[in-house]
Amino acid sequence: MTPSLTLSPRLPAMALAAALAGLSFGTLGSSASAQSAPHYTAKLEQPAPDSRAVAGGVAWMCQGTTCIANEATSRPVRVCRALARKVGAIVSFSTEGEELADDKLAQCNGR
Numbered sequence: 001m002t003p004s005l006t007l008s009p010r011l012p013a014m015a016l017a018a019a020l021a022g023l024s025f026g027t028l029g030s031s032a033s034a035q036s037a038p039h040y041t042a043k044l045e046q047p048a049p050d051s052r053a054v055a056g057g058v059a060w061m062c063q064g065t066t067c068i069a070n071e072a073t074s075r076p077v078r079v080c081r082a083l084a085r086k087v088g089a090i091v092s093f094s095t096e097g098e099e100l101a102d103d104k105l106a107q108c109n110g111r
Contacts, residue, residue, distance in 0.1 A: 015033065039069065040067075040094070041066065042092065043093075051063065076100060079081060080105070084109050089109050090105065090108055
């Protein structure tokens with residue numbers, strides 16, 4: 001019996017598909033780990049009115065008095081101010097774990 005020639009063109013395509021799938025899963029895995037540590041963390045004076053908010057061009061996830069989000073293109077004070085307008089006064093705001101200074105936090109809250 002002679003091997004079918006119709007199978008051989010499929011092998012490179014299947015190998016390419018498997019390689020692309022592996023890259024996709026690798027990318028998803030690294031995205032998931034990057035998302036596990038939020039870029040911004042805000043502690044609110046009062047619980048957030050909704051579990052999700054869009055403020056300052058950033059999608060925020062809120063639970064109780066804590067909101068987290070991924071990185072935006074604006075300066076942290078502007079991002080903080082936009083969130084404060086949406087959810088109320090912010091007690092603390094950090095970017096990659098670094099707390100916003102008191103004077104900047106006052107600007108954030110419009111004081």
